[in-house]
Amino acid sequence: MPSKAKTAPIRVLIAKPGLDGHDRGAKVVARALRDAGMEVIYAGLRQTPEEIVRAALEEDVDLIGLSILSGAHMALFPKILALLKKEHAGRIPVFAGGIIPDEDARRLKKAGIRAIFGPGTTLDEIVRTAQGLARPAR
Amino acid sequence: MTGVRAPPAARAIVRGDRRALARAITAVENGSPEADPILRALYPNTGRAPIVGFTGPLGVGKSSLINALVGHLRESGRTVGVIAVDPSSPFSGGSVLGDRIRFSRRADDDGVFFRSMASRGAVGGVAGTTREVARLLDAAGFDLVLVETVGSGQVDIAIRDIATTRVVVLVPHLGDEVQTLKAGLFEIADVFCVNKSDLPGSEAAQRDLMELVSLGPKHAEYRIPIVRTSTFQPSGLTELWAAVESHEAYLDRSGERTTGERARLTQEIVGRVRDRVGVELAARLERDATLRHLIDQVVARTLDPRSAAERLYRGRSARR
Ligand SMILES: Nc1nc2c(ncn2[C@@H]2O[C@H](COP(=O)(O)OP(=O)(O)OP(=O)(O)O)[C@@H](O)[C@H]2O)c(=O)[nH]1
Ligand SMILES: [Mg+2]
Numbered sequence: 330m331p332s333k334a335k336t337a338p339i340r341v342l343i344a345k346p347g348l349d350g351h352d353r354g355a356k357v358v359a360r361a362l363r364d365a366g367m368e369v370i371y372a373g374l375r376q377t378p379e380e381i382v383r384a385a386l387e388e389d390v391d392l393i394g395l396s397i398l399s400g401a402h403m404a405l406f407p408k409i410l411a412l413l414k415k416e417h418a419g420r421i422p423v424f425a426g427g428i429i430p431d432e433d434a435r436r437l438k439k440a441g442i443r444a445i446f447g448p449g450t451t452l453d454e455i456v457r458t459a460q461g462l463a464r465p466a467r
Numbered sequence: 468m469t470g471v472r473a474p475p476a477a478r479a480i481v482r483g484d485r486r487a488l489a490r491a492i493t494a495v496e497n498g499s500p501e502a503d504p505i506l507r508a509l510y511p512n513t514g515r516a517p518i519v520g521f522t523g524p525l526g527v528g529k530s531s532l533i534n535a536l537v538g539h540l541r542e543s544g545r546t547v548g549v550i551a552v553d554p555s556s557p558f559s560g561g562s563v564l565g566d567r568i569r570f571s572r573r574a575d576d577d578g579v580f581f582r583s584m585a586s587r588g589a590v591g592g593v594a595g596t597t598r599e600v601a602r603l604l605d606a607a608g609f610d611l612v613l614v615e616t617v618g619s620g621q622v623d624i625a626i627r628d629i630a631t632t633r634v635v636v637l638v639p640h641l642g643d644e645v646q647t648l649k650a651g652l653f654e655i656a657d658v659f660c661v662n663k664s665d666l667p668g669s670e671a672a673q674r675d676l677m678e679l680v681s682l683g684p685k686h687a688e689y690r691i692p693i694v695r696t697s698t699f700q701p702s703g704l705t706e707l708w709a710a711v712e713s714h715e716a717y718l719d720r721s722g723e724r725t726t727g728e729r730a731r732l733t734q735e736i737v738g739r740v741r742d743r744v745g746v747e748l749a750a751r752l753e754r755d756a757t758l759r760h761l762i763d764q765v766v767a768r769t770l771d772p773r774s775a776a777e778r779l780y781r782g783r784s785a786r787r
Contacts, residue, residue, distance in 0.1 A: 337497035338560060338585070363561035368585045373568035380574045384567060387581055389489040416486075 339463040341392040344372040344381045346409065347399040355396035358426065361452040362394075362459060378408040386416060391463040397427040402437065410441045422462040426450070473508035476501070480607050481512060485580065488607050492582055495599045506599055509606035514728065516548075516605040517715050520630030522592060522616040522623040522655065527636045528662040529615045530569035531698040532707070537572065537579055539704050540611065546578040548604030551615040552593045555585040562586075566615055580604060592616035592623020598735065601629060624651060628731050631724070632714045634658045634707070637676070639668030653683040656691055657714045660707055664695040689717045748779065758782075 343359045345352050352374050359369045370388045372381065385393050395406065406425060413419050425437065426446040434445045444458045479487035494502040521529045530551060537547050551566035564583035572579050582600065589595045593616055604612045614630060616623035626633055635656040659680070661672045676693045683691070692710040696703035718724035752758050761778060764770035 337493075337499075338562075340493075359563050363556060363563045364559045366559045366561045368555075368562045368564060368583075370567055370583050371563055371565045373565075377574060383574045384581075386486060387489055388567075388583060389493045418486075 339367045339392060339460070340370065340388060340390045341367050341394060341459065341463065342370045342372060342381070342385045342388055342390045343394045343396065344376045344384065345374050345396045346376050346378060346381060346405040347397050347401040348375060349397070349399035350374060351398060352396065354398075354426065355394075358394065358396070358452070358455055361456055365456045365460065367459070367463075378405055378412055381409055382412040382416060382418070385413070385421060386418060390421065392459060393421055393423045394459065395423065395425040395427075397425065397429070400428070402427070402429055403433055406437055406442055407440050424459065424462060426455070474501070474504045477505045477508035477606075480505070480509065480603065483577075483608065485577070488580065488603060489582070491603055492600050495596050495603065496584065496587070496594070498596075502599075506602065509603065512606040513602045514605070516609055516612050517632060517711075518601050518605070518612045518614060518630045519711055520614045520616060520626035520633045521636055522626050522633060523618055523636030523660075524641070525618050527618070527638045527641075528698055529618055529636050530566040532636060532660065532662060532696060532704075533613050533615055534569050534571060535696075535698045535701060535704050536613065536708060537570075539708060541572075541576065541578055544578075545610040546608070547580075548601075548607065548609035548612045549579070549581045549615070550584055550597060550600055550604070550612070551581070552584045552586055552597060552617050554617050555587050557588070560587075580607070580609065586617055589625070591625025592618070593625045593629060597625075598629045624655065627655060628734055631718060631727070632657045632711050634660050634711065636660045636662050637672065638663045639666050639672045641672065652679070653691075658707070658710045659691060659693040660703075661693065661695045663697060663699070664703060665697040665700045669695050688721055689714070 341362055343355055345355050356371070359371050362369045370384065370390065372384050381393070395409070397405065402425070410419070410423065413421060422443045423441070424444040424446070425442050428448065429437070429445055437445060443462050446455055476487050476491055480491060491502065491505050495506065521533060523529055533549060537549065540547050551564070553562055553564045553566060555562045562585035564585060567581060567583055570581055584594050584597060584600065586594050593614065597614065601612045601614060614626065616626050633655050635652060635658070637659065639661065659676050661669050661676065663669070673693050673695055680691045680693065692713065694703055694707045694710050696707050718727065752762065758779065761770070761775050765772055765775050
């Protein structure tokens with residue numbers, strides 16, 4: 330059988346940890362990634378770090394995108410990174426978007442979040458960054 | 468499993484290694500070479516779990532029902548693998564797989580495995596590899612495999628080639644929809660489910676379906692059950708599962724499990740050969756000058772397509 334592995338689409342999990350009940354931004358990003366040819370597993374609102382990591386592993390994603398507006402990012406993101414590491418999946422790149430102050434963003438990047446997008450970021454930039462993060466991981 | 472020659476990934480899957488399972492699913496989806504030996508080694512471990520398909524129009528509550536049923540099944544200690552298929556975009560090839568939103572299991576429950584799949588261009592409501600992914604879940608030891616089809620508004624006919632029991636999910640006031648579905652409904656449905664029975668009109672929908680069922684092909688031993696359910700005000704779920712089990716019992720009682728499985732596997736083998744021959748022919752048509760000439764003739768209207776196909780077919784078998 331001819332191998333189609335070369336053309337395998339990037340699989341990305343988009344999830345919203347925390348309690349804020351608004352996922353418009355996450356959905357817009359999900360659609361933009363789909364339009365760039367990715368398979369986007371949309372896990373929806375109010376996901377616990379444990380649920381997000383479990384979904385990422387079951388879905389065998391190349392990439393995880395987190396969206397957050399609630400301000401709980403400093404508690405939740407490092408927790409997700411730690412759980413991934415514990416599952417020997419620390420190599421799955423994680424990016425994030427939402428309302429995250431610069432100082433927090435710096436610390437989160439240090440902790441291992443690979444890219445952080447503020448409210449003004451263009452979809453184009455998000456897509457290109459996501460592609461760049463996912464490729465070397467495979 | 469076929470002993471020592473089984474690849475480590477296959478052995479890991481049988482041991483219950485969820486990462487190995489997830490990766491093998493990806494390999495199967497992508498048509499990667501490593502999928503082949505895994506599927507081969509695991510095949511003897513399959514054919515054990517009932518594969519229950521859920522099909523029906525967009526938004527009728529297929530995912531919500533599966534979520535509720537998984538809860539019900541876990542309470543009785545059974546383990547469940549779930550495959551939820553959504554369409555790929557014909558334009559970008561990408562997909563938003565949203566069925567997981569409805570899924571609310573405890574993150575530490577290893578008795579459940581949920582996987583989203585994109586249809587990747589296949590028509591008929593599932594991906595070309597969904598059957599093999601179901602096999603991986605079967606081999607991994609899950610007691611049941613539940614498959615949600617795309618739900619395009621038409622009957623997702625391909626679920627027939629995969630599932631042992633097919634549940635067609637509808638909702639009240641789907642009058643016209645049922646009319647358009649009608650043609651394929653009875654070839655598909657082993658169980659009808661009228662979901663959203665918390666909304667008005669579900670008794671009427673159930674009555675309409677009863678009438679349709681009574682007009683449909685008569686089975687002496689099996690009558691398609693019509694169950695009303697609600698996932699909002701949970702009701703009918705025990706009955707829905709009982710209906711699935713009654714169909715599974717019927718399969719055993721009637722011998723249809725064996726004949727159905729045989730028919731599905733025959734289809735699968737024939738389909739594989741057909742695909743393979745198609746790919747091979749297309750490649751030869753490109754590089755073989757004689758064959759290109761055949762097409763030239765058809766284009767010039769000096770040979771008709773049927774005769775050209777006949778020559779091509781004979782030429783192919785002559786060279787073997
Ligand atoms: N009133 C009512 N709404 C329901 C019920 N079950 C599901 N829904 C709602 O119906 C909508 C669709 O539910 P899903 O479970 O996503 O339906 P689906 O058939 O999987 O949808 P697709 O996968 O998009 O085809 C959601 O808004 C659910 O909350 C029910 O029993 N009653
Ligand atoms: Mg669904």
